[in-house]
Amino acid sequence: MMALGITNLVESATRTGGSWLAGLPVTNIGTRDMAEVARSTDAIASSSVIELNHGSAKTARALCIVGHNLTSAATITWDRGTTAGGNDVQDGSAINAWQIAPLEYSGRQFAAWVVVTATSARYDKIVITDTANPAGYIEIAYVWMSDLWSTFYGPVVGLQHGVQDFSGSERSDAGALWINRRRRVRNVSMTLEGATPTEAAILHNLSVYCATTEPVLYCADVADAAERQRYGFVGSMSELNAIEWPYNRMGRLPVRIVEL
DSSP: EEEEOOOOOOTSSEEEOOOOTTTSSSSGGSSSOTTTTBBBBBSSSSTSSSEEEEEEEEEEEEEEEESSOOOOTTTEEEEEEEEEEETBBBBOEEEEOOSSSOOSSTTSOOOEEEEEEEEEEEEEEEEEOOTOTSSOOOSSSSSEEEEBBBBBSSSOOTOEEEEEEEOEEEEEOOOOEEEEEEEEEEEEEEEEEOOOOOHHHHHHHHHHHTTTTSSSEESSSSOOOHHHHOOEEEEESOOOOOOEEEEEEEEEEEEEEEEO
């Protein structure tokens, strides 16, 4: 089932742990500029550790690592606890960073995901293990952590997963093809129909709070790891639509989200 994440807990948390370059610190995982990456000093697992302190217990279910250089051998372990570095709330197991086999293992194109049962904790510890990474370090642009939410019925039939390509090409005077390859971003268009008044109020809050500028997590399928890595992403709503009431006490909202 599809779900959304509305508020990224990483941005407001204190971000420490591991061993990261002074010029590319671990705090960069909470900035939205994809050029401001965090880079570990080496590929040793103890160096690529992320510890978060939220100040008080926060509910989370989804972890999404964006703009990374993780290889097909990388794993992610996500612990949650009542003390720094603890795992008394959630003792995570090592999860493969790659749940699909794409034509190119590009962490700039596909995020790494961990989705678990929702828990409430003040502290989080994320351990990334990729000791044979040929780059000799771990690099991460952005990390999202949040709870997940969806309407009871979810999107109606007709949901669309699209890709927008910013590449370009032209011909020389001699007819040679010149290609300028740029990034591709994914998008999703869907209609959330049959929303109760309570759900419609949350959708209205989503439009007011996030609008077209604040990031939103699109989790394509809570139960299917391959589907959420292939189609899921952190993005923003490209347009704001009105909540329609075509039925008695049942609302409908068309949603379009474009990858950051």
